Amino acid sequence: MHYYLGQLYDDFWHESKFPLNNIWWHSPEKGQNSMGFLSEEFDSCADMVALGCSYTYGVGVEESKTWAQIIADNKNLKYHNISGSGRSAQWAINNFFSYVHKFGNPEIVVALFPEFTRIQIASNPKEMTTKYIPKDVEIKSNIIRYGTFTNKRTGDKYFKAPLIAEETFPTETSFDFSLQYIKMLELYCNSNGIKLLWSTWDKHQESWLESNIDKTEFKNFISVKTWEWHVREQDNFYERYCQKKHSSIEVCNYYEKCHEEYEILYGDNFYRASDRREGKPEAHWGVHVHAHVADTFIKHLNEMDNCERQ
Amino acid sequence: MKDNNWEKDLVFHPEYQNDLWEESYYLIDKILKNYDSDSDIVTLGCSVTVGCGVEPEQVWATQIAKNLNLTNNIIAMAGGSVQWAISNFFSYIEYFKKPKIVLALFPDFLRMQVASRPKFMIPINYDDQPESFRPESHDISDKNKVIRYKFFPNKRYQLDEKYLKLPINAKDHFPRETAFDISIQYIKMLEAYCNSNNILLIWSTWFPEQEQWLSLNLHKTKFKNYIPVDMRYWHAKRIDDRKEFMCENLINFYNDKNYYDKLLKKENLILFSEYQETFCDPEIKCNSKNLCHLEFSENKNFYSASDSTEKYRGHISYHAHIHVAEKFLKEMEKNENYPWNK
Numbered sequence: 001m002h003y004y005l006g007q008l009y010d011d012f013w014h015e016s017k018f019p020l021n022n023i024w025w026h027s028p029e030k031g032q033n034s035m036g037f038l039s040e041e042f043d044s045c046a047d048m049v050a051l052g053c054s055y056t057y058g059v060g061v062e063e064s065k066t067w068a069q070i071i072a073d074n075k076n077l078k079y080h081n082i083s084g085s086g087r088s089a090q091w092a093i094n095n096f097f098s099y100v101h102k103f104g105n106p107e108i109v110v111a112l113f114p115e116f117t118r119i120q121i122a123s124n125p126k127e128m129t130t131k132y133i134p135k136d137v138e139i140k141s142n143i144i145r146y147g148t149f150t151n152k153r154t155g156d157k158y159f160k161a162p163l164i165a166e167e168t169f170p171t172e173t174s175f176d177f178s179l180q181y182i183k184m185l186e187l188y189c190n191s192n193g194i195k196l197l198w199s200t201w202d203k204h205q206e207s208w209l210e211s212n213i214d215k216t217e218f219k220n221f222i223s224v225k226t227w228e229w230h231v232r233e234q235d236n237f238y239e240r241y242c243q244k245k246h247s248s249i250e251v252c253n254y255y256e257k258c259h260e261e262y263e264i265l266y267g268d269n270f271y272r273a274s275d276r277r278e279g280k281p282e283a284h285w286g287v288h289v290h291a292h293v294a295d296t297f298i299k300h301l302n303e304m305d306n307c308e309r310q
Numbered sequence: 311m312k313d314n315n316w317e318k319d320l321v322f323h324p325e326y327q328n329d330l331w332e333e334s335y336y337l338i339d340k341i342l343k344n345y346d347s348d349s350d351i352v353t354l355g356c357s358v359t360v361g362c363g364v365e366p367e368q369v370w371a372t373q374i375a376k377n378l379n380l381t382n383n384i385i386a387m388a389g390g391s392v393q394w395a396i397s398n399f400f401s402y403i404e405y406f407k408k409p410k411i412v413l414a415l416f417p418d419f420l421r422m423q424v425a426s427r428p429k430f431m432i433p434i435n436y437d438d439q440p441e442s443f444r445p446e447s448h449d450i451s452d453k454n455k456v457i458r459y460k461f462f463p464n465k466r467y468q469l470d471e472k473y474l475k476l477p478i479n480a481k482d483h484f485p486r487e488t489a490f491d492i493s494i495q496y497i498k499m500l501e502a503y504c505n506s507n508n509i510l511l512i513w514s515t516w517f518p519e520q521e522q523w524l525s526l527n528l529h530k531t532k533f534k535n536y537i538p539v540d541m542r543y544w545h546a547k548r549i550d551d552r553k554e555f556m557c558e559n560l561i562n563f564y565n566d567k568n569y570y571d572k573l574l575k576k577e578n579l580i581l582f583s584e585y586q587e588t589f590c591d592p593e594i595k596c597n598s599k600n601l602c603h604l605e606f607s608e609n610k611n612f613y614s615a616s617d618s619t620e621k622y623r624g625h626i627s628y629h630a631h632i633h634v635a636e637k638f639l640k641e642m643e644k645n646e647n648y649p650w651n652k
Contacts, residue, residue: 094495097502101532105506122487143487153430159474168478172425172456177492180397184499187400191408192506217404 031064038064039081045103047077051092051111053118055201056083060273060284062266068110070294075301077108086147088118088174093181097188109189110297111198112224115205116178117151117171128163150174179216186220195304196220197297201285203227222300224293231272231283238271239289259291348407350380350650354395354414356421357388358516363615363625371413373635374642378649380411389460391421392493396500410650412504413638414513415539418520419493420486423460428477429453433461435479463489494531501535511535512641516626516634518542522564539637544630546614546623547592553613554627555596559589603632 033041038057050056050068058064072079082095092111100106122145123129130146133139148165150173159168182198189196199222200206209216210223231239232252240252263270266287276283285293353359353371361369367376375382383406385398395414403409426432428450450457463486474483497513504511514537515521524531525538543561546554566572590596606612611628618624626634642648 090495094498097495097499100502100506101498120491121485122491123485124487128483128485145491157476159478161472161474163474163478163483168483170424170426170431170480172427176425176458180393180400181499183397184400184503187403188499188503188506191503 036084037081038083039079042080042099042103045100046080046106048072048075048079048108048110049096049099049106050079050081050083051096051109051113051198052083053087053092053112053114054083054085055114055284055290056081056112057085059085060275061287061290062269062274065262065266065287065290067112067290067293067297070291071110071297071301074294074298080106084147086118086149087114088120088147089113089116089178090118090174090181091120091147093185094120096185100188105192105194107195108301109185109194109196109198110301111185111196112293113178113182113198113200113202115151115200115202116175118147118149119169119174119177120145120147121165121169123165126162128165128168130165131167148174182218186218190219195301197222197300197304199224199293199296201226201293222296224296226289226293229289229292231276236271237276239286241288241292259288262287262291344385345383345402345406347381349383349409351375351382351411351413352399352402352409353382353384353386354399354412354416354513355384355386356390356395356415356417357386358417358625359384359386359415360388362388363617364611364628364631368609368611368628368631370415370631370634370638373631374413374638377635377639378642378651380650383409387460389421389462390417391423391460391489392416392419393496394421394423394460396496399500400503408507408509410510410647411642412500412509412511412513414500414511415634416493416497416513416515416517418462418515418517419490421460421462422480422484422489422492423458424480424484425456425458426480427454427456430477431480432477433457433459433479434481497533501533505534510642510645510647512537512638514539514634514637516541522569526569537637537641539634541626541630541634544626545590545596546618547590547596548620549593549595551614552618552620552623554630556633557590557596559596563589603629606632 031038033039035042048068048071050066050071052068054060056066056068058066058069066081068079068081071077080099082092082099084091089111092113096109121128122143124142125139125144129139129144130148132146146165148169150166150169150171152166153171154167156167185198186196188194198220200209201224203226206223206225207227209218209221213221228241229239230242230252231237232246234249234251242252244252246252259270270287272286273284276286351371351374355371359369359371361372366372369384371382371384374380383402385395385402387394395416399412424431432450459480461481461484463480463484464482500513501511503509513535515524516539518541521538521540521542524533524536528536540556542564543556544554545557545560546552563569563572603612606628609628610616613629614627615624
């Protein structure tokens, strides 16, 4: 049998370069630049780079009124968006390192990571694949690369070849990689004078990080307090900034009147994401939550500016 | 058949995160215990850099430090992966002063260090191994406790296995393509960090085919700090009493423009075989030996590492370590701060 590792390396290298953004069964979406990011063309280094997943990409909000765009507008910064729907911390950070390799260091990096159990993996589709490939797509490549959610195991005890990554890739490994990539991002930014702030939209993760930050020794984490928001059917699925406990049937009227300028502009999308459907428990944020997340980042960025001046 | 507690078990709750964090292989405590103070050089690698098969003073990195009169901290582990070495380097620099120089001799990009719970994934198929073989890190007595372990993914999964049952074994079923991707991503991050922090980084690999591939495709990879150390030119044959020689036949073979064509015409070709004797007749003693450094030839391990056996080639010899050190030193000489003497 012929076994020449160099041939495998050729295959491995294929598509592993920047950007790691081409989900090969997806068509380019409106507004994407030539590298597949929902951003203006990357021609030179921006003042600020935003990293993240679908929340940063702008799923659910109109006109890309995302938290990162609001920061860029507020601080009048040229901004590039390195994010993708369903993507992981590892994917975003890896693409960030490719970005700085090509364009140099930005002044500011802001990141909103998903749960740490996501991972971008590569595999031979005859051996491991993903359940998210549409059935009508014919796989011709020897290697496919895809984002995987490893916290959604089905509980099956038996598996059939080819293995499904969502069922068989270890959650704990994804978690470890996410932490290591964030650690490397922190070290890189902090040693290069790049202002880095990062958080996560995952409520459990954010809450755990906030109470264990000493243990993790992360230096650039901030909490955006997503647990202070709730969405309930009796509130018309509107997102409410609320720290009060309600009965299960009570309508929540507790919310501070704020960001009215966006309310006028975005109407219903201010209160709930456009992908929110009645009865669908999972959806993205409306513009209002994005505005609050942006406020938190802006507050911390201003504090960093003040520290510098002093 | 389903385990009904499985999903509940994996919900992303604080206790689970504590469990994951507890053993997280930042390994900060362990890393700190290994080093007394800052050093001029930090060296990254695997068993070759640990010095398996040679004396501590014979290790390539130690030779370099001695030659330049610089201090050196080594972050290396037998069986360690690119990812293991680099993630530990990033932990190291959180606690120690940045070194002036980082040198790395990486193994194949396919090794991995992963975490899993034994109820779901275990390092290898224990049915094939004696109990005594099991390393400490393979304690699977608590099926729910996260374990972290290194392994070498098999070259291909066992496709003849149509059905698998839990626990899956990592060696056979972890995708090699992912291991490769992760390795190159870590090296890219290491390069970015060192180059932007004025740290001289030089890295290579002892794995012959990887070295050959990198030498031919460096423009494609865009790596900035790689040098070849020519480990692909060495072989050891039984007929030469397993002595390692840099062989002109191998040099000619790898440097031939028609390398790929020649390679593909070979029958039953297995490169990086135990004795890598594909390009010299295994029955004939190698007479194209690049005999050099004979002043050290009386030293222990000069021709072959102490772990070389009839069945196992072993690690690289003292002689090969000398050549590796020379390659790195030659590259270091190009730096404006050379020789960094205090």
